[in-house]
Amino acid sequence: MATRAKIIIVGAGFGGIAAAKRLANCDADITVIDRRNYHLFQPLLYQVATADLSPADIAWPIRGLFTRYQNISVVLSEITGLDPAARQLLAGGRRYPYDFLILATGSGNSYFNHPEWEPDAPGLKRIIDATEIRKRILLAFEQAEIADDSATQRRLLNFVVIGGGPTGVELAGAIAELAKVALARDFRHIDPKAARIVLVEAGQRLLASFPPELSDYAQRCLEKLGVEIALGKPVRAVDGTGVRIGETLLPTATVVWAAGVKVEGPGQWLGVETDRGGRVAVAADLSVPSHPNIFVIGDAAKVTWEGEKLVPGLAPAAKQEGRYVADVIRARIEHRPAPAAFRYRHVGSLATIGRNAAVVDFGRFQLKGWLAWWFWGLIHIYFLINTRAATLVLLQWFWAYLTRKKGARLITGLRPLFTHPKR
Amino acid sequence: MATRAKIIIVGAGFGGIAAAKRLANCDADITVIDRRNYHLFQPLLYQVATADLSPADIAWPIRGLFTRYQNISVVLSEITGLDPAARQLLAGGRRYPYDFLILATGSGNSYFNHPEWEPDAPGLKRIIDATEIRKRILLAFEQAEIADDSATQRRLLNFVVIGGGPTGVELAGAIAELAKVALARDFRHIDPKAARIVLVEAGQRLLASFPPELSDYAQRCLEKLGVEIALGKPVRAVDGTGVRIGETLLPTATVVWAAGVKVEGPGQWLGVETDRGGRVAVAADLSVPSHPNIFVIGDAAKVTWEGEKLVPGLAPAAKQEGRYVADVIRARIEHRPAPAAFRYRHVGSLATIGRNAAVVDFGRFQLKGWLAWWFWGLIHIYFLINTRAATLVLLQWFWAYLTRKKGARLITGLRPLFTHPKR
Numbered sequence: 001m002a003t004r005a006k007i008i009i010v011g012a013g014f015g016g017i018a019a020a021k022r023l024a025n026c027d028a029d030i031t032v033i034d035r036r037n038y039h040l041f042q043p044l045l046y047q048v049a050t051a052d053l054s055p056a057d058i059a060w061p062i063r064g065l066f067t068r069y070q071n072i073s074v075v076l077s078e079i080t081g082l083d084p085a086a087r088q089l090l091a092g093g094r095r096y097p098y099d100f101l102i103l104a105t106g107s108g109n110s111y112f113n114h115p116e117w118e119p120d121a122p123g124l125k126r127i128i129d130a131t132e133i134r135k136r137i138l139l140a141f142e143q144a145e146i147a148d149d150s151a152t153q154r155r156l157l158n159f160v161v162i163g164g165g166p167t168g169v170e171l172a173g174a175i176a177e178l179a180k181v182a183l184a185r186d187f188r189h190i191d192p193k194a195a196r197i198v199l200v201e202a203g204q205r206l207l208a209s210f211p212p213e214l215s216d217y218a219q220r221c222l223e224k225l226g227v228e229i230a231l232g233k234p235v236r237a238v239d240g241t242g243v244r245i246g247e248t249l250l251p252t253a254t255v256v257w258a259a260g261v262k263v264e265g266p267g268q269w270l271g272v273e274t275d276r277g278g279r280v281a282v283a284a285d286l287s288v289p290s291h292p293n294i295f296v297i298g299d300a301a302k303v304t305w306e307g308e309k310l311v312p313g314l315a316p317a318a319k320q321e322g323r324y325v326a327d328v329i330r331a332r333i334e335h336r337p338a339p340a341a342f343r344y345r346h347v348g349s350l351a352t353i354g355r356n357a358a359v360v361d362f363g364r365f366q367l368k369g370w371l372a373w374w375f376w377g378l379i380h381i382y383f384l385i386n387t388r389a390a391t392l393v394l395l396q397w398f399w400a401y402l403t404r405k406k407g408a409r410l411i412t413g414l415r416p417l418f419t420h421p422k423r
Numbered sequence: 424m425a426t427r428a429k430i431i432i433v434g435a436g437f438g439g440i441a442a443a444k445r446l447a448n449c450d451a452d453i454t455v456i457d458r459r460n461y462h463l464f465q466p467l468l469y470q471v472a473t474a475d476l477s478p479a480d481i482a483w484p485i486r487g488l489f490t491r492y493q494n495i496s497v498v499l500s501e502i503t504g505l506d507p508a509a510r511q512l513l514a515g516g517r518r519y520p521y522d523f524l525i526l527a528t529g530s531g532n533s534y535f536n537h538p539e540w541e542p543d544a545p546g547l548k549r550i551i552d553a554t555e556i557r558k559r560i561l562l563a564f565e566q567a568e569i570a571d572d573s574a575t576q577r578r579l580l581n582f583v584v585i586g587g588g589p590t591g592v593e594l595a596g597a598i599a600e601l602a603k604v605a606l607a608r609d610f611r612h613i614d615p616k617a618a619r620i621v622l623v624e625a626g627q628r629l630l631a632s633f634p635p636e637l638s639d640y641a642q643r644c645l646e647k648l649g650v651e652i653a654l655g656k657p658v659r660a661v662d663g664t665g666v667r668i669g670e671t672l673l674p675t676a677t678v679v680w681a682a683g684v685k686v687e688g689p690g691q692w693l694g695v696e697t698d699r700g701g702r703v704a705v706a707a708d709l710s711v712p713s714h715p716n717i718f719v720i721g722d723a724a725k726v727t728w729e730g731e732k733l734v735p736g737l738a739p740a741a742k743q744e745g746r747y748v749a750d751v752i753r754a755r756i757e758h759r760p761a762p763a764a765f766r767y768r769h770v771g772s773l774a775t776i777g778r779n780a781a782v783v784d785f786g787r788f789q790l791k792g793w794l795a796w797w798f799w800g801l802i803h804i805y806f807l808i809n810t811r812a813a814t815l816v817l818l819q820w821f822w823a824y825l826t827r828k829k830g831a832r833l834i835t836g837l838r839p840l841f842t843h844p845k846r
Contacts, residue, residue, distance in 0.1 A: 037565060037834040054477040056831035061561075063609035064832065073611035076565040076834075092569065127835050138484075142460060142499040146515065186486035188496040388822045388830055392815065399811045407811055408479035409487065411460040411499075412550050 004029055005333050008089055008098040010079055012039045012062040014315040015298035016104035018322030024069040026330050028099075033091055035078040037061055040127065041384060043315060044393070046167060048130035049256070050174035051138070051182070051406040055127045057392050060385055079105075082269035084291055100293050100329045103266045103280075104322065107299035107313060110262035110277065117238040121255040124167060133256055135411045137175060140254045141183060142411070144190045151251075157195040158252035160243045162235055163259030164201030165208070166351035169218055171256055172199040173354040176225040182406040197227045200245050202234040202259075207351060207359065209312065214359040217368045221357040235259075261313060263300045270294065275302050284341035285328050286321055295328070297321035305344040315383070316347050352376045355401070427452055428756050431512055431521040433502055435462045435485040437738040438721035439527035441745030447492040449753050451522075456514055458501040460484055463550065464807060466738060467816070469590060471553035472679070473597035474561070474605070474829040478550045480815050483808055502528075505692035507714055523716050523752045526689045526703075527745065530722035530736060533685035533700065540661040544678040547590060556679055558834045560598060563677045564606060565834070567613045574674075580618040581675035583666045585658050586682030587624025588631070589774035592641055594679055595622040596777040599648040605829040620650045623668050625657040625682075630774060630782065632735065637782040640791050644780040658682075684736060686723045693717065698725050707764035708751050709744060718751070720744035728767040738806070739770050775799045778824070 005028040009016045012034040020032050041058040048055055066072040077092035088095040109123030122129050122136075137159065144156035159179075161172045179195040186192070199206070199222065205215040206222075206229065219229055230245055237244040242251040263278030270288060274280055279302035280288060286301060288294045298318035303311040311317045324342045331338050350372075352358040358373040360366065367375060377397065384390040396407055428451040432439045435457040443455050461482040470476040489495040500515035511518040532546030545552050545559075560582065567579035582602075584595045602618035609615070622629070622645065628638040629645075629652065642652055653668055660667040665674035686701030693711060697703055702725035703711060709724060711717045721741035726734040734740045747765045754761050773795075775781040781795040790798060800820065807813040819830055 037561060037832070054479040055835060056477040056833055059833055061609075061832040063606075064828065067608050070611070074609075075569055076562075077569065094569070127833065131835070138460060139499075146498055146500065146517070183486075185490050186484070186497075188493070388819075388826075388828075391818060391822075392830075395814060395818065396811075399814075403811075405487065405811075407815075409460070409484040410478055410482055410550065412478060412554070 005099045005329075006097055007031070007100045007102070007329060008033060008096055009102045009104060010034070010089070011104035011106055011298070011300075012036075012065075012074075013042070013104060013106045013298060013318060015318035015322040016102065017062075017065060018319040019102050019104065019297070019326045020066065020072055020322075022323045022326030023330065024066075024072060026071075026326075026333060028071065028329075028333060030069075030072045031075055031096060031098075032062060032066070032072060033075045033077055033079065033089070033096070034062055035076070036126070037063070037076050038127070039065060039385070041389075042125075044380060045124055045127075045130050046171045046174060048127065048408070049124060049133040049137070049171065050178050051134055051409040052174065052400060053393060053396060054408050055131065057389060057396065058384075059127060060389065065385070079265065079269065084270065084294065087293070098293075100332075101295070102322075102325055102329075103269075103294065103296045103300055104298045104318070105263070105265045105300050107261040107263045107278075109257055110260035111257070112260060114238070117257070120240055121162060121238045121243075121257040123257040124171070131412060134408070136254045137178070138409055138411050141179075141187065141190070141192060141195075143253075145187050146189070153190060155242070155251040156253050157190065157192075158242075158250060158254070159195060159197045160245075160250060160252050160255045161197070161199045162238075162243070162255065162257050164199060164203065164206040164229075164231070165258060166349070168199055168201070168258035169206055169222065169351050169353055171258060172197055172227045173222055173225055173352070173357075176222070176227050177354055178406060180226055181404050182409075193226075198230060198245075198250060199227050200230045200233055200235055200243070202232070204232050206231070210349060210351070210359060210361050211366060214361060214366055214368060218351065218353050218359055221353040225354050261299065266296050266300045285338060286325050286342050287328075295325045297325055303342065303344065305346070311344045312346075312349070314349070317344060320344060350376050350379065428522045428752075429520060430454070430523045430525070430752060431456060431519055432525045432527060433457075433512070434527035434529055434721070434723075435459075435488075435497075436465070436527055436529045436721060436741060438529075438741035438745040439525065440485075440488060441742040442525050442527065442720070442749045443489065443495055443745075445746045445749035446753065447489075447495060449494075449749075449756060451494065451752075451756060453492075453495045454498055454519060454521075455485060455489070455495060456498045456500055456502065456512070456519070457485055458499070459549070460486070460499050461550070462488060462808070464812075465548075467803060468547055468550075468553050469594045469597060471550065471831070472547060472556040472560070472594065473601050474557055474832040475597065475823060476816060476819060477831050478554065480812060480819065481807075482550060483812065488808070502688065502692065507693065507717065510716070521716075523755075524718070525745075525748055525752075526692075526717065526719045526723055527721045527741070528686070528688045528723050530684040530686045530701075532680055533683035534680070535683060537661070540680070543663055544585060544661045544666075544680040546680040547594070554835060557831070559677045560601070561832055561834050564602075564610065564613070564615060564618075566676075568610050569612070576613060578665070578674040579676050580613065580615075581665075581673060581677070582618060582620045583668075583673060583675050583678045584620070584622045585661075585666070585678065585680050587622060587626065587629040587652075587654070588681060589772070591622055591624070591681035592629055592645065592774050592776060594681060595620055595650045596645055596648055596775070596780075599645070599650050600777055601829060603649055604827050605832075616649075621653060621668075621673060622650050623653045623656055623658055623666070625655070627655050629654070633772060633774070633782060633784050634789060637784060637789055637791060641774065641776050641782055644776040648777050684722065689719050689723045708761060709748050709765050710751075718748045720748055726765065726767065728769070734767045735769075735772075737772070740767060743767060773799050773802065778827075
């Protein structure tokens, strides 16, 4: 190649960061573009929503990750389009030329053709989502405390989590602990322990991707925490008054969406077919068919393993793909033979349910209970991106474990009392 | 008294919290009303604005402070008026009857009859202010990094702090350290060290309430950090393009207001005269003349000491007043003789300037330099309201001291890229 290769990575999630780090010492100019200035440790985002952690505990400025690498620059901008013929990416009114492009844009929430539900049932993808959900949960208790009639009070003390996957399970457990333990003695006119937390799942069991015995265990743990579980009940409607679950209307002011993800961006920019979830089908080397210099990784890519199975939308998968694609690009730049086709190695799945309860599925064997919970905690601490974050999170967990208090119970926002519509 | 006395405390700042805690074991029902759900450790708020700390490090749910006291209830609501004849407080569409009322509502920013400057020059009072200022500062660097022309770049790298009191000095120092140290190596197209930080003060010296030699010292320290200081220069105009200082227009996108405070609320609610700053003049027992069962404390009260001097708007003053008023009310409830007139005891004034530089004025003697800096840090750690917060802040300061990094460099908000108007 005559000039230095230009590599653009869109998205600084687990996949994008892994690719950039792997390419850091490559003879190329790398640009990481993201519409946010931080990398988010998404597996712990629900703990911001439930007042266990602060945003800065689980998010770090992208720039700070690449301080040492002079060939990596970071651009805060939003992609508006792609011109594959000219090999240019369009973002924030400018054109960024590339030789290789990695699209690692992640996924958003899918409301299954009901986008109108979103304002009343926010999902958990960005920091602002987590602080908004935290605000709604805490405001519901505050409003119940000063409510005049018991119907309003009961409605405000109903909390609905939609979706029984790991995020839904973790959220429901953490909301239950917030209500039944952390807030238990802080109100004078309501009893936070009387709050109803309802976890709704359209399928026949929680944690559908785990073995059935772990699903059962998770359900028993949640029920012990006081969570009501509605299985096989599709959500028919969500609005400001409540949620219609099957034929029943459950009045509530606080709904959290954890039911499905959808990819937006890469398919449209590339003008290629996607699957129903918006994922772009990729070749064996994770490149886009007919665009060998464009790669899609992480949640945005449709990659299969062990035959028909879809590689799950987990951090380890995105990281493996990021590193693999970096190796493919490096081989091409250095005129070396391409690595063999991508092969996903599944490490395991984890979900935590509450204090001293979690499930871990390694495929060959399973863990549950306190051992799984400690394992879950250690793994997450280990993967937190730097020592400062790990220390802070560890300290706060330790504190919460001892005192059973929640440290980040802040209702913030410009007009905290009135932005959440009174219903 | 036939029934249990009802005491309402409006505002959960340093004064309100101190009064409530002192009254906790009194035979009375106490209601603390605030429009926010958290008590804020305001002296460290600037460190949230400069990405050193997270909101939850310096703010705690008010309820959590009173968990143990069953006679204290907390109401999240906004005061709309007062009916002293009926002894009722109006908040959120309801009437709250009281026997004793303590108004501890604090102060807001004064723009000296230029309220139109506020959107372009936010002050530092609430958490949302601090995260907004943090966003503006960090976004200015991000936008400069991708700016096309050098004029825009230079404008984006100008930062103006208006007001040379402790808050202005602390902010200017912290912004300089952010630009010149923490961000120094994180950009590829701009040199953050080239940022101009301008501290504007209408008077003839910084820290006017400190002895002149400490003002000089503070100025020298700031200049060493690279802060430009404009003394005796009143601000004539602030808008989206920049700040007019005396006759000079300084183009900038980031202005922070630290120039003056104003009290709103108590004067209007009571229908009494206030001083120019909105403060309510109080009697020797801090009650409102003609309303012996209503007290005003903290920033909202005009209290004098040593003859003509105004008691300063500092946390220790508010706390002393809160405890004093609690004693007055308790004496009345218990039919005991009233305490002697309130006497303010001035402990000292502190301001930090940057790493290893601070000033402390104890009246009789002064401290400056690294000793003052360590003293400042220890005092603030000591007064942080609980061990968890103290440990977290200490850990983050320690980390920052070692690595010179800033941990909370997050640009959050619903549309981070575009809410800050492009100019």
